[in-house]
Amino acid sequence: MLLREFVRVDWERRRGVLLLTSAAFALVPVIALALLASGRRRADGINGVVLSQNAGVLLMGVVCLGALAWGAGTWADERRGSWIYGLSLPLSRVHLFGLRYAAGLAWLAIPLLLLGVSAAMVAAAAPLPAGVYAYPGAFFRWAALTSWFLYTLMFVLSARFERPWASLLLTVFAVVMVGILVNFGVFPMLSGLVEAVVFGTASPLRPLTDGLPLFSF
Amino acid sequence: MPLALRTRGLCRRMGRHFAVRDVSLSVPAGAVYGLLGPNGAGKTTTLRLLLDLVHPDAGEVEILGVDARRLPAEARRRVGYVPERPGMPDWMPVDRLLRHHSAFYPSWNAAYAEELRVRMGIPSDRAARHLSKGQAGKLALLLALAHRPGLLILDEPTDGLDPVARRDFTELLMEYVADTHATVLVSSHIIHELERMADWIGVMDEGAMVAEMPLEAFRGHIKRLRVVPSAEVDAAALPFSLLSRVRRGREELWSVRGWEPEMGPALGGHAVQVREVVDLDLEECYVELLRNRTEARDAAA
Numbered sequence: 001m002l003l004r005e006f007v008r009v010d011w012e013r014r015r016g017v018l019l020l021t022s023a024a025f026a027l028v029p030v031i032a033l034a035l036l037a038s039g040r041r042r043a044d045g046i047n048g049v050v051l052s053q054n055a056g057v058l059l060m061g062v063v064c065l066g067a068l069a070w071g072a073g074t075w076a077d078e079r080r081g082s083w084i085y086g087l088s089l090p091l092s093r094v095h096l097f098g099l100r101y102a103a104g105l106a107w108l109a110i111p112l113l114l115l116g117v118s119a120a121m122v123a124a125a126a127p128l129p130a131g132v133y134a135y136p137g138a139f140f141r142w143a144a145l146t147s148w149f150l151y152t153l154m155f156v157l158s159a160r161f162e163r164p165w166a167s168l169l170l171t172v173f174a175v176v177m178v179g180i181l182v183n184f185g186v187f188p189m190l191s192g193l194v195e196a197v198v199f200g201t202a203s204p205l206r207p208l209t210d211g212l213p214l215f216s217f
Numbered sequence: 218m219p220l221a222l223r224t225r226g227l228c229r230r231m232g233r234h235f236a237v238r239d240v241s242l243s244v245p246a247g248a249v250y251g252l253l254g255p256n257g258a259g260k261t262t263t264l265r266l267l268l269d270l271v272h273p274d275a276g277e278v279e280i281l282g283v284d285a286r287r288l289p290a291e292a293r294r295r296v297g298y299v300p301e302r303p304g305m306p307d308w309m310p311v312d313r314l315l316r317h318h319s320a321f322y323p324s325w326n327a328a329y330a331e332e333l334r335v336r337m338g339i340p341s342d343r344a345a346r347h348l349s350k351g352q353a354g355k356l357a358l359l360l361a362l363a364h365r366p367g368l369l370i371l372d373e374p375t376d377g378l379d380p381v382a383r384r385d386f387t388e389l390l391m392e393y394v395a396d397t398h399a400t401v402l403v404s405s406h407i408i409h410e411l412e413r414m415a416d417w418i419g420v421m422d423e424g425a426m427v428a429e430m431p432l433e434a435f436r437g438h439i440k441r442l443r444v445v446p447s448a449e450v451d452a453a454a455l456p457f458s459l460l461s462r463v464r465r466g467r468e469e470l471w472s473v474r475g476w477e478p479e480m481g482p483a484l485g486g487h488a489v490q491v492r493e494v495v496d497l498d499l500e501e502c503y504v505e506l507l508r509n510r511t512e513a514r515d516a517a518a
Contacts, residue, residue: 001320083270
């Protein structure tokens with residue numbers, strides 16, 4: 001009952017963002033394959049491969065950005081009202097957070113579903129260029145996992161910080177710095193621990209740090 | 218006396234300073250309790266602590282007999298809250314906002330809500346952010362009343378409203394209280410208004426509770442005396458606290474706290490003749506009480 005109300009409010013408040021994200025997600029497989037195909041047609045050498053890889057990375061960026069934007073907009077109402085209205089409702093904080101999270105996730109499933117359907121249709125309709133061996137299943141799985149992870153990250157950041165995008169950039173910067181420290185072997189014990197947590201097999205960052213099979217030639 | 222609300226030793230820090238320091242407050246069930254205090258006294262923070270919107274650093278809060286931090290949803294549904302600034306999702310049209318709000322309250326009375334909306338003159342199709350300040354204030358009250366709560370917590374609800382809107386607001390509130398015998402805790406700067414509604418008064422200053430008593434006791438407690446001292450008076454020896462003292466020729470005007478009628482004749486022993494005992498209204502009592510605290514603070518500084 002309450003979840004339905006949260007889902008409805010999400011639709012009324014940010015259907016524009018949702019529709020835009022859905023359209024972008026649905027177009028990603030189409031554009032990705034078109035670019036890959038044109039890249040491989042234009043050159044047999046490394047340039048064509050690099051071009052198509054860069055285009056692929058850009059399109060992955062669209063998926064990431066869509067999920068981030070969706071997560072960042074979750075708490076806009078609460079923020080505008082200094083959290084007073086939301087927290088004064090007869091719900092525990094856990095319940096409120098759970099409902100908001102679930103409602104956002106339910107809507108995020110739509111662009112992802114569109115992406116999956118679009119990927120399947122593209123794969124069925126067009127011959128895949130040589131080297132593209134993980135379409136559409138692995139691509140969809142990557143998009144779903146990454147979107148879920150980034151949505152959750154931004155959901156948490158926007159609940160906690162006034163400027164979620166700035167805090168995201170700081171987080172990314174921190175991760176990069178950790179990566180550099182690990183690579184240079186500064187503070188070996190700490191580096192080992194961080195490496196295990198951030199880049200280890202059980203790390204939640206795994207979907208981001210792993211390569212995407214679609215673009216592995 | 219059953220209590221609807223009770224706090225003990227409530228503390229909340231904001232940075233290095235205490236926003237609320239050792240506040241103990243008791244609101245009897247069925248009372249209209251007026252919380253007074255200058256800007257920055259800690260009233261809003263106290264009300265937010267009561268509702269667990271912010272967590273206390275120390276102390277305890279009981280609402281309707283239950284620890285506020287463990288207040289179940291059913292108990293929270295029996296509380297209506299009008300915040301200092303309405304933070305509702307203001308992009309929603311009023312009728313949608315009412316439907317949204319009603320989803321959280323099984324006891325929501327849609328007919329009563331509609332009746333209030335019409336009476337308050339709030340247009341149903343206008344987005345809440347396009348309402349006038351008076352309409353927004355009334356809408357906040359509507360949202361707090363339509364589920365018929367037994368406890369109302371109002372944080373400066375009429376602040377910034379014009380006199381007509383303020384009067385409408387107060388009348389609606391008093392009507393509701395007369396109907397339901399709800400307990401009301403209301404903070405306000407508009408003391409005359411509070412004087413018409415409240416039967417209990419709490420005064421906060423600098424984050425602390427400095428007085429809490431029934432309104433009549435508060436008014437009876439602080440008096441202005443027109444006296445003629447025949448010798449130098451030792452203020453410390455007087456049977457009440459001398460809040461302020463103004464010379465007018467041979468006479469002096471004293472504002473005193475802790476006055477009892479039988480003290481008049483006894484003052485002869487202190488070389489003081491009481492010519493008149495003047496009743497003060499709530500605002501004068503409040504001003505005298507706070508002025509004395511400010512002077513004492515200045516003197517200490």
